[in-house]
Structure formats: C-alpha cells, structure tokens
Amino acid sequence: MATKEPKTYTFTEMKDRYIGKVGTKERDEYEYELKMEVLGRMIKAARQERHLTQEELGRLIGVQKAQISKLENSANSASIDTIIKVFKALKAEINFNVRLENNFVKLT
C-alpha cells in the first residue's frame, strides 16, 4: 500500500488559518498593509534607481524628506496627491483599471 504522505499547506491556506479568511477584518487589514508596504518598497527602489536622495526627491515634488522616509517605510498613510507626484517625479506609472463587463477602462 502507498505510504501516507504528510499533508502540505499552501500559502493561502496558511493565511486563511493564521490570519483569517478573505473578508474578515484581520485579513483585509493584512492585505492592505502588505500592499502599502510593497508600494513603499517600490518607491524606494525606483528612487534609488534614479540615484536620488530622499531630500532630492522631496525637493523635486515639494514635500519634506521626512515624508518620503515615512512613505517608503509605511510609517503612515499618504494622500493620493503625494503618491501621484512621487510617481510622476520617478517617471513611474500608476494605472487605475476598472473592468466593466468585458471592457477595460484605463487611466495611466
């Protein structure tokens, strides 16, 4: 007879179990914080790719270097204004996609 395999778990199963299922407050907060954290890391990576210091980027778009630091480290939230300005200065793109029926409406 076949050997009994130890059960393995997917990452999703683990999150469901240890954080909470999708739709619960805990899971939603986790997903949100993760998204913000990745966003911060992306901004940092892009800034460094452009060889800019936080101070230079801040001066470029008119925000304090402290704000850039906080944004990159998800120390607090941010206004959409600041995000858009940062992406513009870094020549990066934000796409807002809305799927309507089978069509896409896209704002770049």
Next chain:
Amino acid sequence: MATKEPKTYTFTEMKDRYIGKVGTKERDEYEYELKMEVLGRMIKAARQERHLTQEELGRLIGVQKAQISKLENSANSASIDTIIKVFKALKAEINFNVRLENNFVKLT
C-alpha cells in the same frame, strides 16, 4: 504656386500655449486635476456598473456617503487608504508600475 494652407494646431500645442508647457506649475496642476477628475469619473462609472448607491459603497468600505460624492466629483483630494478600499470594493484594479532599466516591477 501652391495655396497657402491655414496653420492647424495640435491639442498639445494648444495646451502648451494656453495653459503652459510641461514642467510649469500651471501645466502640472492641470495634468494633476485632469487625472483626479478622470479617476473620480471612473469610480462613479464602476460603482454604477455594480449597481451600488454612494451610501451602499460607503457602508461597504466604512466611509461616509458624502466622501464618496466628493471623491467622485473631485471636490477634494483623498487618502490612498480610501482609494484602495474603493477599488477593492468595486473589484477594480490599481496597478503601480515602476520601470527599472528594462524591467517592470508591478504591484496590482
């Protein structure tokens, strides 16, 4: 000899002339406001596509219906929190794309 053609102007030429060239404060503000306005319209379209009232959408994500109205009409700015929540509730997508050298880093 050939008839002298009346000069025609592109949209970009018109914007350069009557608003200001890219990089000037006036032009940047114009581009930003346009982007915010389109964003608001997209959110409204998506919400209606989902057959939700502003009040329902607000309740869904935990913000006042007045905020939804203001957001849709660009009456004020918004926090990235609210934007992300709205897009999530509308099952829409925000993509933050950063082009690094020839690669893309993408956050959906």
Next chain:
DNA sequence: AATTATGTTTCTATATTTGGAAACTTTATT
C-alpha cells in the same frame, strides 16, 4: 404632481497628513 430615493453640500468636531526644523541613527567615504 406627489412621494421617495439618491446625490450633493454644509456645519462642527476629530483624525491624519504634511510642513518646518531639529535631533538622532545608520551607512558611506576618506
């Protein structure tokens, strides 16, 4: 036309972000 539902605006109060500046910590340079 009257009534209801939905969307917009306004008020005050509270929460959050950002500015401005400085202190402090970490990392890089010499």
Next chain:
DNA sequence: AATAAAGTTTCCAAATATAGAAACATAATT
C-alpha cells in the same frame, strides 16, 4: 577611526480629509 552623507524619528503648527448629522437639490417612481 573620524568625518560626512543619507535616512529616520520627533517636536509643534498648519493644512486637509473624514466622521457624523442634517439640510438641501436632483432624479426616479408611482
């Protein structure tokens, strides 16, 4: 190791977003 540069954190003040609720305006229904 000493110094400089870059990044982080903290203070208070100012600006802005949001809550909560109500008034008001517009659109939809009956």
